[in-house]
Amino acid sequence: MDREKRVAVLAGDGIGPEVMAEALKVLQAAEAVFGFRLQCEQGDVGGCAIDRHGHALPAGTLSLCEASDAILFGSVGGPKWESLPPEQQPERAALLPLRKRFDLFCNLRPSRVFPPLAGASPLRSDIVGDGFDILCVRELTSGIYFGRPKGREGEGADERAFDTMCYRRKEIERIARKAFEIARLRKKRVTSIDKANVLTTMVFWRQVVNEVSRDYPDVQLNHMYIDNASMQLLRDPHQFDVLLCGNMFGDILSDQCAMMTGSMGLLASASLNETNFGLYEPAGGSAPDIAGKGIANPIAQILSAAMMLRHSFGHEAAARAIERAVEETIAAGVLTRDIARDPAQAVGTAQMGDAVASRVRADD
Numbered sequence: 001m002d003r004e005k006r007v008a009v010l011a012g013d014g015i016g017p018e019v020m021a022e023a024l025k026v027l028q029a030a031e032a033v034f035g036f037r038l039q040c041e042q043g044d045v046g047g048c049a050i051d052r053h054g055h056a057l058p059a060g061t062l063s064l065c066e067a068s069d070a071i072l073f074g075s076v077g078g079p080k081w082e083s084l085p086p087e088q089q090p091e092r093a094a095l096l097p098l099r100k101r102f103d104l105f106c107n108l109r110p111s112r113v114f115p116p117l118a119g120a121s122p123l124r125s126d127i128v129g130d131g132f133d134i135l136c137v138r139e140l141t142s143g144i145y146f147g148r149p150k151g152r153e154g155e156g157a158d159e160r161a162f163d164t165m166c167y168r169r170k171e172i173e174r175i176a177r178k179a180f181e182i183a184r185l186r187k188k189r190v191t192s193i194d195k196a197n198v199l200t201t202m203v204f205w206r207q208v209v210n211e212v213s214r215d216y217p218d219v220q221l222n223h224m225y226i227d228n229a230s231m232q233l234l235r236d237p238h239q240f241d242v243l244l245c246g247n248m249f250g251d252i253l254s255d256q257c258a259m260m261t262g263s264m265g266l267l268a269s270a271s272l273n274e275t276n277f278g279l280y281e282p283a284g285g286s287a288p289d290i291a292g293k294g295i296a297n298p299i300a301q302i303l304s305a306a307m308m309l310r311h312s313f314g315h316e317a318a319a320r321a322i323e324r325a326v327e328e329t330i331a332a333g334v335l336t337r338d339i340a341r342d343p344a345q346a347v348g349t350a351q352m353g354d355a356v357a358s359r360v361r362a363d364d
């Protein structure tokens, strides 16, 4: 890295601060091994920011992000803030505006089975086989999440609520291009997910994806309806390489893919714009059911930090070293409760972080 990079560290709510502490520990180990320095600065975000500052994304946090080279994000939300008006809740007032502000349209969610964890998958062993490797490429700044109008009106039996699903050609084109480019570095297969049999937006999605695919004749493209895709993932995950999804379908299928690898706590993600500025976060949430117990799996957060080193800072060797340290930790049987075969043998969040940090090393 040419100069010291600035990282906005937004741990957020629930298990966010617990798993973030472990990711920072692992980053420090990588700094020591590879001789680079990150300037990490913490900012409040989410429900805890509402409690402290009256807003889920305080101005100080936004300016910290604007002055940084990347954002390392934990998770936001939880029961305490669910009764607030929807537009004030942490997810809608902090996370979605951050994605929009930095134009983070390209969300990468890799689901790969760690071979020693094949038994942690809820899928039958003959279906998991020797493991699958699926990359969900999710459009993140448009679709039904952001379409206007959106609202509620009327009263009584006629009271209604509505969202708008809308995609512009340029929005479909740019995410499709990303999916095809990435597929070229993998098994060269893209499955585009839609609901073109019902939704006009999705007829357009399919048409534009077909048009973009002409520039990538070496990549095999097929289309699949979302309902069938959800079923096919369970029946034969090996048929998939890159899943190209709109915002909502990608949200749903990526949770499904994560669990198919054994736990929500394993799924990292990168949300990128055209300049490779990124927000890096676990795909799972604040996990209120286990928050504060020191048992959350920090791997998704740690692997998100590795993705930051790779995609925003171009430090492939350090990213790979962290990924390898995670693989070796798992192979050594150091497992949190969500992935341990015997819960009595499970380690806590901090022990898992220690185990990964101690295994970060340069290439042999």
Ligand SMILES: NC(=O)c1ccc[n+]([C@@H]2O[C@H](COP(=O)([O-])OP(=O)(O)OC[C@H]3O[C@@H](n4cnc5c(N)ncnc54)[C@H](O)[C@@H]3O)[C@@H](O)[C@H]2O)c1
Pocket (backbone or CB within 6 Å): 015, 019, 074, 075, 076, 077, 078, 079, 091, 095, 263, 264, 265, 266, 281, 282, 283, 284, 285, 286, 287, 288, 289, 290, 295, 296, 297, 298, 300, 338
């Ligand atoms: N990026 C984000 O900030 C983000 C993402 C998803 C959900 N959320 C928010 O989080 C809150 C809880 O949402 P939810 O319950 O639907 O989803 P969740 O992902 O928080 O939890 C779903 C299940 O997965 C488990 N899980 C998740 N991460 C884990 C980890 N690291 N280790 C072990 N187990 C883990 C949880 O214990 C829970 O049983 C909501 O307020 C939601 O809006 C935030």
Ligand SMILES: CC(C)[C@H](C(=O)O)[C@@H](O)C(=O)O
Pocket (backbone or CB within 6 Å): 091, 092, 095, 096, 251, 283, 284, 285
């Ligand atoms: C918390 C929520 C807004 C978010 C989403 O729906 O995008 C989350 O579920 C995710 O997958 O990152």
Ligand SMILES: [Mg+2]
Pocket (backbone or CB within 6 Å): 251, 252, 255, 283
């Ligand atoms: Mg989600």
